Amino acid sequence: MKFGIIVFPGSNCDHDCYHAVKHVFSQKADYVWHKDTGLKGFDCLILPGGFSYGDYLRTGAIARFSPVMNEVVSFAKKGGLVLGICNGFQILTEAGLLPGVLMRNRDLKFICKQTYLRVENNRTAFTSSYGEGSVVKIPIAHADGNYYADPDTITALEDNGRVVLRYSTSDGQAAPEANPNGSLNNIAGITNEAGNVLGMMPHPERAAEAELGSTDGRGVFESIIHAFSDCCKDHRHGHKTHS
Amino acid sequence: MKITEETVKEHGLSSEEYERILGILGREPNLLELGIFSVMWSEHCSYKSSRRHLKNFPTKGPYVLQGPGENAGIVDIGDGLAVAFKMESHNHPSFIEPYQGAATGVGGILRDIFTMGARPIASLNSLRFGSFDNPRTAYLVEGVTAGIAGYGNCIGVPTVGGEVYFDDSYNGNCLVNVMTAGLLKKDRIFRGTASGIGNPVIYVGSKTGRDGIHGATMASDVFGEGGEERRPTVQVGDPFAEKLLLEACLELFKTSHVVGIQDMGAAGLTSSSVEMASRGGTGIELDMDAVPRREEGMTPYEIMLSESQERMLMVVKKGTGEAVKEIFRKWDLEAEVVGRVIEDKSIRILENGKISGEIPIASLTDDAPVYDRPSKRPDWQDSINEFDKHAVKEPEDYNETLLKLLQSGNIASKEWIYRQYDHMVRTDTVVCPGSDAAVVRIKGTHKAIALTVDCNSRYCYLDPFKGAAIAVAEAARNLAVSGARPIALTDCLNFGNPERPEVMWQFTEAVMGIREACIILGVPVIGGNVSLYNETSGVSIHPTPTIGMVGLIDDLSEHTTQWFKNEGDVIVLLGSNAAALDGSEYMKVIHGAEKGMPDIDLAKEKNIQEACLEAIKAGIIVSAHDVSEGGVAAALAESCLNPEGAIGAVVGLSYDWRADEALFGEAQSKVIVTIKDKDFSKIEKICKAHSTPCEPIGRVKGGALVIGDEIALPLGRIKDAWGGALAKYLHS
Numbered sequence: 001m002k003f004g005i006i007v008f009p010g011s012n013c014d015h016d017c018y019h020a021v022k023h024v025f026s027q028k029a030d031y032v033w034h035k036d037t038g039l040k041g042f043d044c045l046i047l048p049g050g051f052s053y054g055d056y057l058r059t060g061a062i063a064r065f066s067p068v069m070n071e072v073v074s075f076a077k078k079g080g081l082v083l084g085i086c087n088g089f090q091i092l093t094e095a096g097l098l099p100g101v102l103m104r105n106r107d108l109k110f111i112c113k114q115t116y117l118r119v120e121n122n123r124t125a126f127t128s129s130y131g132e133g134s135v136v137k138i139p140i141a142h143a144d145g146n147y148y149a150d151p152d153t154i155t156a157l158e159d160n161g162r163v164v165l166r167y168s169t170s171d172g173q174a175a176p177e178a179n180p181n182g183s184l185n186n187i188a189g190i191t192n193e194a195g196n197v198l199g200m201m202p203h204p205e206r207a208a209e210a211e212l213g214s215t216d217g218r219g220v221f222e223s224i225i226h227a228f229s230d231c232c233k234d235h236r237h238g239h240k241t242h243s
Numbered sequence: 244m245k246i247t248e249e250t251v252k253e254h255g256l257s258s259e260e261y262e263r264i265l266g267i268l269g270r271e272p273n274l275l276e277l278g279i280f281s282v283m284w285s286e287h288c289s290y291k292s293s294r295r296h297l298k299n300f301p302t303k304g305p306y307v308l309q310g311p312g313e314n315a316g317i318v319d320i321g322d323g324l325a326v327a328f329k330m331e332s333h334n335h336p337s338f339i340e341p342y343q344g345a346a347t348g349v350g351g352i353l354r355d356i357f358t359m360g361a362r363p364i365a366s367l368n369s370l371r372f373g374s375f376d377n378p379r380t381a382y383l384v385e386g387v388t389a390g391i392a393g394y395g396n397c398i399g400v401p402t403v404g405g406e407v408y409f410d411d412s413y414n415g416n417c418l419v420n421v422m423t424a425g426l427l428k429k430d431r432i433f434r435g436t437a438s439g440i441g442n443p444v445i446y447v448g449s450k451t452g453r454d455g456i457h458g459a460t461m462a463s464d465v466f467g468e469g470g471e472e473r474r475p476t477v478q479v480g481d482p483f484a485e486k487l488l489l490e491a492c493l494e495l496f497k498t499s500h501v502v503g504i505q506d507m508g509a510a511g512l513t514s515s516s517v518e519m520a521s522r523g524g525t526g527i528e529l530d531m532d533a534v535p536r537r538e539e540g541m542t543p544y545e546i547m548l549s550e551s552q553e554r555m556l557m558v559v560k561k562g563t564g565e566a567v568k569e570i571f572r573k574w575d576l577e578a579e580v581v582g583r584v585i586e587d588k589s590i591r592i593l594e595n596g597k598i599s600g601e602i603p604i605a606s607l608t609d610d611a612p613v614y615d616r617p618s619k620r621p622d623w624q625d626s627i628n629e630f631d632k633h634a635v636k637e638p639e640d641y642n643e644t645l646l647k648l649l650q651s652g653n654i655a656s657k658e659w660i661y662r663q664y665d666h667m668v669r670t671d672t673v674v675c676p677g678s679d680a681a682v683v684r685i686k687g688t689h690k691a692i693a694l695t696v697d698c699n700s701r702y703c704y705l706d707p708f709k710g711a712a713i714a715v716a717e718a719a720r721n722l723a724v725s726g727a728r729p730i731a732l733t734d735c736l737n738f739g740n741p742e743r744p745e746v747m748w749q750f751t752e753a754v755m756g757i758r759e760a761c762i763i764l765g766v767p768v769i770g771g772n773v774s775l776y777n778e779t780s781g782v783s784i785h786p787t788p789t790i791g792m793v794g795l796i797d798d799l800s801e802h803t804t805q806w807f808k809n810e811g812d813v814i815v816l817l818g819s820n821a822a823a824l825d826g827s828e829y830m831k832v833i834h835g836a837e838k839g840m841p842d843i844d845l846a847k848e849k850n851i852q853e854a855c856l857e858a859i860k861a862g863i864i865v866s867a868h869d870v871s872e873g874g875v876a877a878a879l880a881e882s883c884l885n886p887e888g889a890i891g892a893v894v895g896l897s898y899d900w901r902a903d904e905a906l907f908g909e910a911q912s913k914v915i916v917t918i919k920d921k922d923f924s925k926i927e928k929i930c931k932a933h934s935t936p937c938e939p940i941g942r943v944k945g946g947a948l949v950i951g952d953e954i955a956l957p958l959g960r961i962k963d964a965w966g967g968a969l970a971k972y973l974h975s
Contacts (some may be wrong), residue, residue: 012399
């Protein structure tokens with residue numbers, strides 16, 4: 001399958017995602033420049049972490065106006081798989097593909113550390129290779145990861161299994177002390193209603209190789225690859241397959 | 244404008260130096276020319292007090308591709324790859340405006356690295372602040388940390404390691420030394436040279452504003468009361484602009500358009516153009532009207548002396564200007580032709596088509612003033628070296644003493660600081676901050692590099708020669724215990740006012756100490772930086788020759804961390820556990836004294852490092868930790884606190900002296916390793932071959948640290964003391 005990794009000015013995890021997809025999981029991958037239009041031949045789009053436009057104004061607020069975002073939105077509307085990691089998650093909320101907002105961390109500081117996450121829903125295209133309720137170790141690195149949405153939205157997310165990842169203790173308790181940034185309900189990752197767009201603050205590409213301290217992030221990529229090989233081969237988005 | 248005695252003084256030039264300018268030009272300089280002389284002859288740019296001493300450093304070695312004199316040094320790591328690295332200071336600006344001072348320090352060192360054609364892959368920093376009871380300390384720690392994080396995180400270069408010290412001598416001058424390493428192909432090195440008469444000179448990056456004018460001069464002076472008034476001389480950083488500049492430059496370097504490139508750091512357009520012409524044996528003509536400016540009405544003086552950030556100067560091949568501009572346009576950056584390389588070996592500045600200033604290049608570089616400043620051993624040196632250990636009162640409660648030591652800012656966990664740095668971006672950081680050295684893998688190979696920054700300035704204060712040699716030795720030891728062979732170093736020589744003979748003595752002694760350690764340990768100096776005038780209201784900092792060192796790991800699987808890993812492993816002390824309380828953290832924290840004579844035997848040091856490397860390569864070392872501040876007791880405590888899960892130890896030391904000397908003494912050349920029982924004969928053999936003592940002292944075991952009859956502490960108490968100290972102080 002083929003991944004497209006969107007490069008905004010200021011993206012800085014683009015190389016890391018490319019490396020993971022291409023060299024760890026042996027999939028096809030291409031960078032997509034933010035000024036590009038006419039996306040073709042991609043099966044999954046990744047909006048990588050970083051500081052698009054320097055985080056100026058508000059995280060993700062300028063990137064959402066990049067020409068490529070129209071393509072990302074229409075790709076997602078057609079059911080294409082979109083993964084937003086960290087700054088990518090922030091951009092997806094600004095672009096309206098995911099609800100809510102990522103505010104400044106509770107203690108107002110950048111935090112880089114390993115976190116434990118409880119997999120709340122493994123019936124998504126991004127989490128199917130994890131056991132439900134399993135606890136995984138994936139690092140975070142952000143200053144704005146404090147997830148907030150109005151109460152109705154939170155209820156809708158919770159009731160529909162759209163809170164996919166939750167910060168927890170190493171034994172799976174979504175306790176206040178396991179919440180690194182003040183996110184409501186310890187939310188670390190959510191999907192859209194259709195389940196084809198995932199935004200997550202932790203970096204799975206940083207936890208895909210044993211020498212980096214954790215391989216728990218592999219499941220996200222493996223799930224996507226699995227989802228594609230299972231059911232999506234005939235529904236390539238953005239171009240027609242020659243079947 | 245007439246140049247008066249007052250104008251000359253304001254520019255930080257002595258009357259002798261002004262006389263020299265008159266001689267060079269054969270006329271009176273105008274204000275623009277005076278400004279150019281003043282920044283190029285500043286201590287910061289000219290190294291006039293230090294240059295003759297720096298020649299003592301050994302700079303050659305089997306790995307060296309580029310030694311001192313360029314934007315950064317470069318070492319060969321095999322596989323057609325090379326690593327460029329350098330360390331620089333941003334002390335004065337950081338004390339005045341901690342966030343921007345530290346941020347632009349990071350921005351500057353990153354530019355030095357990517358100017359060479361390298362992609363920055365890791366940064367480190369060495370920070371010194373005043374004591375905890377100084378009211379400004381917390382503010383500076385907060386600001387400097389946030390500034391480094393703000394810049395480094397945004398540009399996406401991991402901050403993988405560093406060191407932080409607190410001492411009264413930094414109350415009036417904090418130190419912010421930043422180091423970056425970058426990766427490049429060894430046949431694609433770019434240098435800061437202006438050659439090819441008629442080739443265009445291109446300016447890229449942010450527009451020039453009025454910020455930072457005379458920053459280099461400010462950094463070449465002591466502070467009096469109210470140093471904050473100099474805030475306008477500090478620049479403001481824009482990491483986003485630099486990220487674009489970085490990517491655009493790396494894209495440009497894939498072409499064959501570039502002849503030479505240099506970042507505009509201290510003294511901006513002036514130093515970059517003059518230094519490039521000097522290296523190329525040419526001259527440069529610059530047209531002020533073509534320089535992109537942020538504000539209307541800027542004079543050539545302001546344009547030439549501005550230190551606006553995120554700018555580069557390059558010389559490209561004739562006819563490639565448009566292709567170069569196109570690459571920068573892609574990244575929404577401005578690139579303008581602002582001049583050309585000329586045959587006359589001068590810097591010539593044009594405004595409205597007329598020459599507004601012209602100075603011979605050599606007078607600003609090679610022929611700039613060099614001083615052999617007088618040096619004198621301080622009168623107080625004898626009294627601080629005098630130390631009667633028998634007069635030291637032995638602690639009644641060793642548990643409390645160890646806990647107090649672990650809470651000292653110089654030993655306590657620095658997690659509060661490095662938690663704010665993205666140390667994982669680029670997915671290469673194999674050993675994150677917290678262990679003796681950071682380990683960063685090189686994708687596409689089996690290799691990794693290890694990096695560390697080190698200096699114990701208290702040792703340097705007590706004996707600058709030995710202290711500086713220890714800084715080199717400790718850096719190399721930190722690499723060796725991580726499994727890396729040290730291959731080269733960069734230094735940042737932070738000292739007080741060189742016009743004081745006592746400071747010059749400290750400086751020259753430290754240089755010779757570094758030299759000796761480099762020769763014996765076989766590690767050359769490939770670049771560095773000197774920061775003098777770290778003095779406020781007559782008080783100089785402790786001499787602080789910070790060493791940044793890089794080591795090579797041939798096979799990533801052969802690296803080690805400091806933490807105990809398995810219940811039952813044998814703890815072995817390598818090196819002799821000599822008694823040495825001199826200059827120790829224990830003496831300072833518990834007894835309030837900075838006294839004695841730190842010592843090191845560099846031949847023994849070389850032996851223990853070789854033994855470590857061989858044992859790690861043999862695959863028998865489970866953990867290895869260098870013994871430094873706080874002695875064997877602190878090193879054992881740190882080894883217990885594995886971030887993956889703390890694990891205790893039961894240790895018995897054999898010694899013929901007092902327990903405080905054995906537990907907290909800081910005799911050099913000691914390493915604590917853990918191994919499996921079955922491997923003891925192997926490590927004994929390796930140590931014997933390297934004439935290094937080796938003694939089993941205990942076992943990894945349980946949930947407490949127990950050392951003889953003196954210490955028995957549950958790990959929870961150790962962790963609270965060591966882990967929480969910095970946050971407690973900064974939030975109090």
